[in-house]
Amino acid sequence: MAIGIIVNGVTHEAEVEADMPLLWLLRDSLGIHGPKYGCGAGLCGACTVHLDGEAVRACQVTVAEADGGEVVTIEGLGTPASPHPVQAAWIDHQVAQCGYCQSGQIMQAVWLLANTPDPDDDAIDAAMGGNLCRCGTYTRIRAAIHDAARRLREG
Amino acid sequence: MGRTRTITRRTLLIGSVAVAGGAVFGVWSVRRPHPNPLKPGLGPDEAALTPYVRLDAAGVTLITPRADVGQGAWHVQALLLAEELDVDPGAVRVDPGPPAPAYWNTALAAEGAEFTAPGGGVMQDATEGALGAMMKLMGMQITGGSTTVPDGYVKLRAAGASARETLKRAAAERAGVDVAQVETRAGHVVLPDGARVPYAELAALVAGMEPVQDVPLREPSQWRLIGKPGPRLDMVAKCTGTQGYGIDVDLPGMVHAAVRLNPAQGGGADGFDASVAEAMPGVRAVVPITGGVAAVADNTWRAFRALDAVDVRWGRGPLPERMDDHWAALSAGFDGDNRDSRKRDDGDVEAALAGGEVIEAEYRAPYLAHAPLEPLNAVVRVDDKAAEVWTGTQVPRFVQKNVARIAGLPDKAVTVHALMSGGSFGHRLEDDVVRHATEIALRMPGVPVKLTYPREEDMRRDYPRQIAMARLRGRVAGGHVDTLDLSIAMPSVMASQMGRQGLPVPGPDSQIVAGAWNAPFAIPNHRVTGYRAQGLAPVSSWRSVGASSNGFFWNAAFDDLAEAAGADPLAERLRLAADRRARAVLEAVAEMSDWQGARPGPGRGRGVALVESFGVPCAEVVEVRDTGAGIAIERVWVAAEVGRVIDPVNFENQVQGGVIWGLGHAMNCEITYEDGIAEPDNFHAHDGMRMWQMPVIEVRGLETGDRVNGIGEPPVPPAAPALAGAIFAATGQRLREMPFARFVDFV
Numbered sequence: 001m002a003i004g005i006i007v008n009g010v011t012h013e014a015e016v017e018a019d020m021p022l023l024w025l026l027r028d029s030l031g032i033h034g035p036k037y038g039c040g041a042g043l044c045g046a047c048t049v050h051l052d053g054e055a056v057r058a059c060q061v062t063v064a065e066a067d068g069g070e071v072v073t074i075e076g077l078g079t080p081a082s083p084h085p086v087q088a089a090w091i092d093h094q095v096a097q098c099g100y101c102q103s104g105q106i107m108q109a110v111w112l113l114a115n116t117p118d119p120d121d122d123a124i125d126a127a128m129g130g131n132l133c134r135c136g137t138y139t140r141i142r143a144a145i146h147d148a149a150r151r152l153r154e155g
Numbered sequence: 156m157g158r159t160r161t162i163t164r165r166t167l168l169i170g171s172v173a174v175a176g177g178a179v180f181g182v183w184s185v186r187r188p189h190p191n192p193l194k195p196g197l198g199p200d201e202a203a204l205t206p207y208v209r210l211d212a213a214g215v216t217l218i219t220p221r222a223d224v225g226q227g228a229w230h231v232q233a234l235l236l237a238e239e240l241d242v243d244p245g246a247v248r249v250d251p252g253p254p255a256p257a258y259w260n261t262a263l264a265a266e267g268a269e270f271t272a273p274g275g276g277v278m279q280d281a282t283e284g285a286l287g288a289m290m291k292l293m294g295m296q297i298t299g300g301s302t303t304v305p306d307g308y309v310k311l312r313a314a315g316a317s318a319r320e321t322l323k324r325a326a327a328e329r330a331g332v333d334v335a336q337v338e339t340r341a342g343h344v345v346l347p348d349g350a351r352v353p354y355a356e357l358a359a360l361v362a363g364m365e366p367v368q369d370v371p372l373r374e375p376s377q378w379r380l381i382g383k384p385g386p387r388l389d390m391v392a393k394c395t396g397t398q399g400y401g402i403d404v405d406l407p408g409m410v411h412a413a414v415r416l417n418p419a420q421g422g423g424a425d426g427f428d429a430s431v432a433e434a435m436p437g438v439r440a441v442v443p444i445t446g447g448v449a450a451v452a453d454n455t456w457r458a459f460r461a462l463d464a465v466d467v468r469w470g471r472g473p474l475p476e477r478m479d480d481h482w483a484a485l486s487a488g489f490d491g492d493n494r495d496s497r498k499r500d501d502g503d504v505e506a507a508l509a510g511g512e513v514i515e516a517e518y519r520a521p522y523l524a525h526a527p528l529e530p531l532n533a534v535v536r537v538d539d540k541a542a543e544v545w546t547g548t549q550v551p552r553f554v555q556k557n558v559a560r561i562a563g564l565p566d567k568a569v570t571v572h573a574l575m576s577g578g579s580f581g582h583r584l585e586d587d588v589v590r591h592a593t594e595i596a597l598r599m600p601g602v603p604v605k606l607t608y609p610r611e612e613d614m615r616r617d618y619p620r621q622i623a624m625a626r627l628r629g630r631v632a633g634g635h636v637d638t639l640d641l642s643i644a645m646p647s648v649m650a651s652q653m654g655r656q657g658l659p660v661p662g663p664d665s666q667i668v669a670g671a672w673n674a675p676f677a678i679p680n681h682r683v684t685g686y687r688a689q690g691l692a693p694v695s696s697w698r699s700v701g702a703s704s705n706g707f708f709w710n711a712a713f714d715d716l717a718e719a720a721g722a723d724p725l726a727e728r729l730r731l732a733a734d735r736r737a738r739a740v741l742e743a744v745a746e747m748s749d750w751q752g753a754r755p756g757p758g759r760g761r762g763v764a765l766v767e768s769f770g771v772p773c774a775e776v777v778e779v780r781d782t783g784a785g786i787a788i789e790r791v792w793v794a795a796e797v798g799r800v801i802d803p804v805n806f807e808n809q810v811q812g813g814v815i816w817g818l819g820h821a822m823n824c825e826i827t828y829e830d831g832i833a834e835p836d837n838f839h840a841h842d843g844m845r846m847w848q849m850p851v852i853e854v855r856g857l858e859t860g861d862r863v864n865g866i867g868e869p870p871v872p873p874a875a876p877a878l879a880g881a882i883f884a885a886t887g888q889r890l891r892e893m894p895f896a897r898f899v900d901f902v
Contacts, residue, residue, distance in 0.1 A: 017436065020456055028411060028454035033403040034396025036577070037455070038528045039610045043838040046528055074396030083395055090394040094386070094804045097812055098225025099393030100400060100528045100577025125847035132838060134528050134578050135225050136815030138849040140808065 003067040007032060008076030022066045023047045023058035026073065034074035034103045045131035048104035049073045055111035074103040077110065086110050089148035097135035105131050109145050118149055208236065208318045209250070210358045214342070215240065216248040221303045222549040224579035226867045227805045228303045230388040234802060235307055238380045239315030239373065241339040242354070245388060251573040304801055304865040305770070312372050320367035325360040326352050384804045401547040401574040402532045406603040409534065410439055412595050413458035413609055415465065416447035416616050419472025419831040420692065424448055426468045432461040441465055444594045451595060455607050474692050474831040481691060481828065485624040488644035488688025495687040496663035498672040502680035507630055507638040516627045516715050519892040520704035521825035523620035524841050525697055529577025530613040531588040535596040536603040541568045542593070547576030549583045553656050557586055561593045581696040584652065585618055611836040619826045620697030621645045625708035631720035636727055638680035641712055643668055646691040648700060670702025670766050670872050671709040675737035676728065692828065698816060699768055699868040706766035706872025707879070711891055714880050724880055725750050725763045736796045736860050740774035741765060743794035743855050748776040753884035762880020764873035770862060771869035772796050775814065777877040781885045785900040788818060788850045788878065793870060798863040800856040810854045810870045817874025819844030823896040848901060
């Protein structure tokens, strides 16, 4: 099918199968590599992006479902020179080890903070529980989320 | 071309030889001058000051043979180099090996390195046979065994110091001033008149100079970087989605491939029907490969989907069919014919056991997957003259050799680009994915083929952590642990792993008893015997290797005896601690946790364990709470003696991650086989720890030892036994088999 999609503010059109996961459109067709392939089954969260403001697993959303939608990936959040406040908190807390899950972790955390500006640990657990980190950076992720919440509240 | 000389008259290669799995540590000394392996790759006006530093007009490049799999290896090495070189570590570019990796390795291998016994080292009994294997491995670039820091701690600083003094000399000679009058600061030589000369400007001059030798290294009190918190070099990229991994390689004309392998490991494909798949959109080819079939398409998903449409007739695999058969094979492994080593035999175990009631118990550890979050992948382009490989690997030299063999090319025609990896935990010590990618690429000469293993293949066809079993016979006397006789049976990780590279590993496999035989305790009668079990699944090094199972066995056995003796598990360990470092880490966790016994309150329990692995004694106290709705792991205190903490932030992160790794797998992970097929194939069945299960983890690094060691692996082994001890204290249920979720619920 012919689909039209806005990714990080740029409109893309493609002719692909309707049931192709958004992840592979992003990665292989559009060359946007921030969203990662980890499990292909919605189990790890490494591919998390925002679709029309909601955090979704890009491996579980088809291009048909994303058609006409607006997607934000980690690349659309901030840049190395000008990181988003959540990214800045991640950098200051030195969260990443291998870093492979962190694009998804950050996208999930940004969504959490957009909906829950001052999350307690239980709210963080509930929102972040689907994002797997094999390196075990959870301690720092939690600290970075609390810190990012402060930064966002204080503008 | 700038004239480059050999670097030194007496180059010391210090540290651990990085064997897959870290079987033997030692100190290697190359006593004769050897040619700088970077020399042939140098262009005009480039100078290679040592094997580690490249200086050119663009600045300073650290050449590292070490893989970065998330442990921060590149960052830590840049830090060590920068400390002496007086550059901002952020300005050091990292290049994982010269363009022709073969040269690096052959330069070392050709040296005929001499082995010197490590003073007080962990593996003092390196046999002649093991040494022979080491000599071969010496030529291999391998990252493993937590060896990057001990290997680079002196070498990289010495390289930086030599480079710095040579730059100073070059600048002083050019300016006609005394070298004693110049200084270095932030990538510049500062002349007496205050003029600042960038290092890059001196590259051409330095190219013609003999490097300054035997520069005294700075005292720790002078350090600006080592031991101080600082930003990790890859942090910004990894938090902004701009870090490229192997799976992100994108080359012009590249095609995407995926594989479906016989789910029964070791079995082949008797044939397949790809007629449906070949007609699917975007599918370029469906081809047979060793042990399975590959689909090539214009994107990864189309390759995945094409595989679903291929009808393959699988052959039978050679593995034992059921888990019962695996455990029976282990049980049968406790047989005199399979005895592999007895590296610990203190006191008189037999006499002690004959003198009173014998306590017996059996302990089990399952197969486990590595499952780094980035699935195995590789890009290979091959034609009749050369091959090029892009992949995250801990064994670039093996990769080069195997690609060359499969493609019928000489080794030197194969270029390996070792890329940043999204985790490994030992997974990237294997290279099947590159071999498969090469087989596919040979069918489309000149076309870059990116092979991505679907997660299911990555997990099902993993070479897992060894399955293992241990048996205790012990005795208590006078309220104390008196006799601990532990027998351990497992398949040989080293033989399995090296066997896939065509390398024999003669002599005993010390990993069969690692973490147990060297337990730093002076129990009056103490014996550890290793048995090499046969007929099990092929296995590979998994974060902390033998100690990952044996640390659990030894500590769980000790806890069984301490309980029988009525002794406090921590006090009894302290009483028997055999050396200063072991005592120090135990005292540290006792103080950090304010240990007042194993039962701090109603429904609460604490456990303790100490394991020495890769030269690092690491003690952990775990506290759990029985919530009524499952066990909650609430607090962990960790102390590790590493001699020197290079980067305290990365250190803490590695330790916390290692604890979570150890706890998570002990809780709920195992690879089981049915009909010879690994059953778990994704994270729903091999999950580890999630955010809501995470304890608060307090970390302390001790720096009193005289050896500097890495921290990637040592925090793993004590986690499981400390958790088991805590669950026992809280619930009265003694767990002797992992994963514990078979017996208790976790929140």
